[in-house]
Amino acid sequence: MSEYLIELKNISKRFGGVHALDGVSMGIRPGEIHCLAGENGSGKSTIIKVMSGIYTPDEGEILFDGKPVSRLDPITAVHKGVQVIYQDFSLFGNLTVAENLALNTYLLEGRGRMDWPRARRMAREVLTRLDVEIDVDAEVETLPTSGKQIVAIARAILARARLIVMDEPTTALTGHEVDALFAIVRDLQAQGIAVLFVSHKMREMLEISERLTVFRNGKKVAEGAMSDFDEPAITHAMTGLELDDEPYAPDIAPDTPPALEVESLSVPGSVDNVSLSLRPGEIVGVSGLIGSGRTELAQALFGMENATARSFRIAGQDAFPHSVQEAIALGIAYVPEDRLSEGLFLTQSIERNMVVSILDRLRRGLFLDRDAMRQKTEDMFSSMQIAAPSPETAVGNLSGGNAQRVMLGRWLLTGAKVLILNGPTVGVDVGSKAKIHHIIRDLAREEGVAVLMISDDVPELTGNCNRIHVMHDGRFVAEFAGADMTEDAINDSLKALK
Known part of the structure; x- marks a missing residue:
């Protein structure tokens, strides 16, 4: 037998x-x-x-x-x-x-x-x-x-x-x-x-x-x-690789002014008086159970919700985005959790998916500047390390990790200085996940992008963030940083909410 x-x-x-x-x-x-x-x-x-x-x-x-x-x-x-x-x-x-x-x-x-x-x-x-x-x-x-x-x-x-x-x-x-x-x-x-x-x-x-x-x-x-x-x-x-698992520890001066500062942000029924500050080079995490209001928070920051706030500042200037177009103009970018249904045009090429948010900047009269479009796409295609034959490849033919890098590339072409990531590596394999984390860290450390990372994956947050908020019933109920920012501490906080 x-x-x-x-x-x-x-x-x-x-x-x-x-x-x-x-x-x-x-x-x-x-x-x-x-x-x-x-x-x-x-x-x-x-x-x-x-x-x-x-x-x-x-x-x-x-x-x-x-x-x-x-x-x-x-x-x-x-x-x-x-x-x-x-x-x-x-x-x-x-x-x-x-x-x-x-x-x-x-x-x-x-x-x-x-x-x-x-x-x-x-x-x-x-x-x-x-x-x-x-x-x-x-x-x-x-x-x-x-x-x-x-x-x-x-x-x-x-x-x-x-x-x-x-x-x-x-x-x-x-x-x-x-x-x-x-x-x-x-x-x-x-x-x-x-x-x-x-x-x-x-x-x-x-x-x-x-x-x-x-x-x-x-x-x-x-x-x-x-x-x-x-x-x-x-x-x-x-x-086949030895991946870096060192936690993210940016060298940010305490007096660095925030790239994004929000006081008492509310969305009826989902977000209740949340205050948040992101400095250039920071990666700040948000975790919470389903229904905690974390996605509505991200969408409110990107002008997608009927939100109110006591104050909303971008780089020290008062500016409240009431639409996605206003948010993009202010330098805010949002990568949604469901990239397939909310973020990408699957039958279209990598190039078209990348430049869709900057078409106005590529216009020359009534026409698009094809050379500029091609150059910007090829540069981002290379820097995002997208594994595909060419920028003409349809996004629907890409793996989850490569599709997510197309999303990141799209928003970086806008020159965004505040990047909101909702479930940045959902459905992504280990190798691609590590590469995406590396890209995000480089954007924060080298480019000074302020990153808000929303995730269910506690190790992802502790490995890439310098501060983490726990959200429940539309509010921040706990914050972790430094030696207190451990997987056990955050998991215990989440279990207490169930």
Whole structure:
């Protein structure tokens, strides 16, 4: 009897002349929580599609319970017990929880009509098995992200899953929701179900996983018990680099005048008398639970909210931005948390995405100065270290880290001196994350940009900020700096708010 539920031996997969996977071997044991890590493009998605039957490998062998499978297709993979939960969950938003959970079972049974009592009973039973309470008659589109994820897990259990693959399952979850998900994952393990946890968040890898496999450039570069790894070791395996983890400590004179100074800023229903000061070269952090008002604060500073303030000064001058255009003119820039829906034109080129905020400056009469536009884009393309064939590449073809650098480049072209970053590295792999942090630090230290960094990632804040505010119910309720600015202290402050 094989020790592995599924084993992949010497798997290779090519697309054209590119080796997406190059002689990769890995195995997952029954009831094991196994983490698969790697940067974007390392081969994680390809190996998932191989083990779920979507891709047929060019070379290699796939075994279930020690027995080789001659050809694995999606239907065979499902019958073998493989279920993949992608980031979009693949649920029907306009159907109820019960309908989503019963649908696959009914299709497999060849039923043409819904047996409502049975569907609700099935849904309640599987949710009870997960020890969660969700209204089985609620439409899925009305559920929070964590609720949708639970429905997707429940659906996998109803399909008699033996291995559940979770692709970046915590990207859109709060800290409390991550804890709840981990409890469910451990419960799945207790039921003998294996979980392949695909993530680039190292703290989560270390907390939830028993074993780790790391891919880089289509090859397996590390594997072993999670107890044999720490954050630097995982980072080195993923990137091949020794990344700088020194905290940000700018040399700013105490009497340096603020680049941005706001007193008693309020937004009805979300921000309540917040006062904030940012000096050139500072990176000031803001953390808080979902609903704390942090995003509304960022949007108010950028002229997107109906805000009031006792005073609002930019470089010592009274100036209150009542619109985005006024904020840009005052030298304020804002990078939103959801860059895909709020920040980027995915079908357009890197060049067009970068210059869209400075088109008025590039006009020569009725026409754009194409040479100036091209030069500015190429300079920023280089300084942002964007990995793409050229500035003509469509932004939708970029990785998350490169797309975020396009956003940063766009606003730096405006000459902004106050940069507001909301979730600057959400959905970004370790290597790109480190490069983005390096860029932000250089902007603050070398260019004198004042940065407001809003993030759920406490290590990101403590590693890059010289001061951190904790926000709750629209107010700043704690501030950390110097020796007091530790991960434990901030996490304790956040836990006290739950």
